[in-house]
Amino acid sequence: MTHAIGTRVLVVEDDAPMRRFLTTLLETNSFAVVVARNFDEALRAIAAETFELVLLDLGIPGGSGVEVLRRLREWSNVPVVVVSARHDDAEKIGALDAGADDYLTKPFSAGELLARARAALRRASLSAGDSTPVFDAGGLVVDQTRRVVLVDGTPVAITPTEYRILQILTRNAGRVVTHSEILRAVWGPHATLRAHYVRVHMAQLRKKLGDNPLAPRFIQTESGVGYRLLVR
């Protein structure tokens, strides 16, 4: 158990069986669940209470899930995991760019959901007390004060571009960072059509970090969406 008992979760989901599955699963795992069935209920819930995690279905009646996310992000940094029924990369990317921390595509298993929820919580707790410029997880150290990258204690030589990519990832550790976020941050606002730059430089970065894309240790590829720095 990596979260406190009674961690408050808002579940925004219109489908009753899906809702039952989510509440049962979360409650069994000691979360305190509040349910919103549509757009209005979701807005009321986020205005009235504070949560430590939000599970947000994008296809809710009465309005768009992304709109809920946008309004929530005006004043809250609560981790949001977006749930979508569609295999539509653009929708996921849109939600991630609007401030979602992670996404799940239906259908998903109980294990997948819990893993994502816990990862989001962990990330939130990390960044809450985060003022240290040193990222250190799972054998990867990125020291931004000295601009040093260490893998298992050994310094690794990387290019400035690769370093900038790694910086973006460490600042969003555990969160999915989209291709366009990386492009904007590293190549500037006009480079968003050159998604392959990210892939190629990311591949070089991974090689230098000794990371195997088939069994990633540090950086996980999120199909068609972006990358996630793993926090273990």
Add this chain to the structure above:
Amino acid sequence: LQASFRAAAPCRVESDQQPFHSEAFGLGNATAQQSGKVTRALLLRAGEGLIAVAVATVVGLLPGGHLSESDRAMVMLLAVFWSAYRGPFAVACFSALVAVTAFNFFFVYPTYTFEFADSRYLVTFTVMAIVGAASGWLVHVVRRQSEAARRYSDASSLLSRWTDGLAAGDNERVLAQATTAMLLQSLQIHSAVVLDGDPLRTVAAAALDPLCTETDTRAVARCIERSAPTGASTRTLAGAGISAFPLAGQGGVAGALCVEAGAMSADAAIRALLASLALQLGLAMSRVQAEREQRSTELTLEREQIRGALLAAVSHDLRTPLGAILGASTTLVDHPGLAEPARSELLESIASQARRLERHISNLLDMTRITAGDLRAQLVPDVVPELIGDVVSSLAIRTGAVDLRVVVDEDAELAVLDATLMRSALQNLIENAIRFGGDAGPIEVHAYRAAHEIVFEVVDRGPGVPENELAGIFEAFQRSSPNRDDGGKGLGLAIVTAVAALHEGRAWAWNRKGGGLGVAIAIPAVAVELDDSPVADDVVVDNHATGGDDE
């Protein structure tokens, strides 16, 4: 179709000969500019005739000459003959007359008058005139024949090229343009082709707008409606500015061949030729239309077959796992006290069948998207190990204890591809390998460069596929044999083929030595240029040394 074209063939011989008659007699359509040229040429030849006669006269008058009268007459005849050789028949006659007159004036006593004392000279004059005219006529006939032969050969080569064009043309516009161009070149006839429809449309025109007046349009419409010639020089709407010939084919009248008024007024031969050309064009058009209809029927049929197969596949692939889920879950509901391990087995079966169901649905979605017809591969440079890693990690839940080995050669690390499509293809290949050969040995994924291709190869140690069914497994909804019928294989490989095709690549399968199936998808290897990268000057540096630009 063949029959319709054979039926058209006899027309070719007939129409090949038409220009010979129509052109040889100078009935081609000469423009005002051309007739001006002809007049100038005639005057020039007449002038030459005069000069020739003058030269002959001067020769006759040479002082100290010992020429007899008959010698002088011969020299005169020579001048006439030369003029006849140079110019047309009329000039020959003219020169003969001038020669007779000059002979009389200069050489016949009393000289320098138009009188003659001896009536025998009448015979001389007549013979001279006849010889001049006759030689002129002979020259004219010979010339006319050679010109006719040349025109005939020009026209037949044009016509033969035209009929070849008709046989090869695959749409009405091409056929129509070939015809109007041919008419302009061989007969200098301005023409246009109008196709039936509402409104009528002109698909080809050579300096003629057949629908520019209401009468003309009416003539065209009437021609198509009655399948008979209309317009100028016909009995229907003779006041029109065009003549229209129906393009009658097997399926009715496709349209009309229109020519300018006056093009055929002069000659029945031209009229017959135009009607015959229109007939041939009509037949060619009906062939084109029939071919198109057949293609569309085939396409519809194919689509219907795919839809039928799709429904069958949907029904089978979705109902089977659903059946298992329903069976297992109702068992659990009905028997709350069910003991282990049966209980766990049923629960596990619900989970695995649900995943299988999900895979089918996403394959169906992929297949629908791919076969929708308007899908283009979004080709961008991608990193192959990452792509395969991505696929493998999405399969991680299902791979479990499977021995999966991935090798990506260094020269196959970068490929230009559509990641979404390729992921779907590779996922299907690897999943199939796991499903059929997962227990029987390692599954190997190998990406390598071969000549101008990047090949993604997935091999297993499963049962393989009977040799005679290898090619068929790539067709949609084919399963290699009924006993391998445990889930959506046919659809998966059809997706692989479609993805290969969208990349202008290929997919194939083989049975491995020592057992097992190998399937590969190959896409063209394209050089990846990253020179335009704004970080092209990016050099490898030790990050201990860098600093200062951290923002």
